[in-house]
Amino acid sequence: GAVVSQHPSWVICKSGTSVKIECRSLDFQATTMFWYRQFPKQSLMLMATSNEGSKATYEQGVEKDKFLINHASLTLSTLTVTSAHPEDSSFYICSARGGLGEQYFGPGTRLTVT
Amino acid sequence: AQKVTQAQTEISVVEKEDVTLDCVYETRDTTYYLFWYKQPPSGELVFLIRRNSFDEQNEISGRYSWNFQKSTSSFNFTITASQVVDSAVYFCALRAGNTNAGKSTFGDGTTLTVKP
Numbered sequence: 483g484a485v486v487s488q489h490p491s492w493v494i495c496k497s498g499t500s501v502k503i504e505c506r507s508l509d510f511q512a513t514t515m516f517w518y519r520q521f522p523k524q525s526l527m528l529m530a531t532s533n534e535g536s537k538a539t540y541e542q543g544v545e546k547d548k549f550l551i552n553h554a555s556l557t558l559s560t561l562t563v564t565s566a567h568p569e570d571s572s573f574y575i576c577s578a579r580g581g582l583g584e585q586y587f588g589p590g591t592r593l594t595v596t
Numbered sequence: 597a598q599k600v601t602q603a604q605t606e607i608s609v610v611e612k613e614d615v616t617l618d619c620v621y622e623t624r625d626t627t628y629y630l631f632w633y634k635q636p637p638s639g640e641l642v643f644l645i646r647r648n649s650f651d652e653q654n655e656i657s658g659r660y661s662w663n664f665q666k667s668t669s670s671f672n673f674t675i676t677a678s679q680v681v682d683s684a685v686y687f688c689a690l691r692a693g694n695t696n697a698g699k700s701t702f703g704d705g706t707t708l709t710v711k712p
Contacts, residue, residue: 516699525687525704526641573639577700585691585700587633589640 485509486578488588495566495595502562503591505576511556512578516585517549520573532559566595598623600690602703609678610711617673617706619688625649627693630664630671631700635685644686647671649693678710 485508495501505515514533518526530546532538532553540546548570550562559578563570571594577587599622609615621630632644645655647664655662659676675682685707691700 523707526702528699528701531699575639575641583629584646585631587641587643589638592639 486512486576486586486588488574488576488591490591491589492592493594495593497567497595498565500562500564501566501593502560503574503576503593505559505561505578505588507557507578507580507586510578510580512559512580513556514579515553515559516577516579517551517559517561518575518577520575520590522573526575529561563593566593568595571595598625598690598692598701600688600701600703602686602688602706604706605704606707606709608709608711611680612677613710614674614676615678615708615710617675617686617688617708619671619673619703621669621671621688621690623690623692625692629691629693631689631691632662632671632673633687633689635687635705637684641687644673675708678708680710680712683708683710 487506489504516531517529519529520526528541529544530538530540530551532551534553534556538551548564553559573590573592575590577585579585601620603618628649630647634642652664661674663672685705687705688703689700
């Protein structure tokens, strides 16, 4: 089956630094990728939708200058959390949509900002 | 607007009991897809099922079964003879087919604990 990977799986960074999270579709081309955020014991909240080669579409309330999304190829999207603060600590999950509309989720990246 | 409601925040059962997780959805789209995902403690979402709005047939997969009723906008999930390994958070999700294509709306999840 289709596989989506994320790297790193967990990261600890200091407040004020930036962190980049990669999302890759390993055996299919994903024209659309999604980034979700999940706080402990809460649901997944969609942050943005990214289409290959174009700017990401952010959900209301998500700061586009803070959460930079780049979807440079059909198999890679990156999320950069700029100037991270402790409140950005969360579980970030990407998903990729295949050609038939199926949506596959990555294993998630746990970010802790100290 | 889309909305998914999972009224049961937490459910606790004893192994071998049957358990049903409720899911009620709202959408104005006539074409849509419904999903169930399992999220174990590791965090990775595990896809369980997808159902489109034109297919109201119930489905059974091993100990899992799903009851889709458009009349009540519900898509309930039943685990028969539950096992400890079924303990996880279960999410119901809705994705519209025509508008906002590809954007899934998740319910708040139901935490299932199966005790030995």
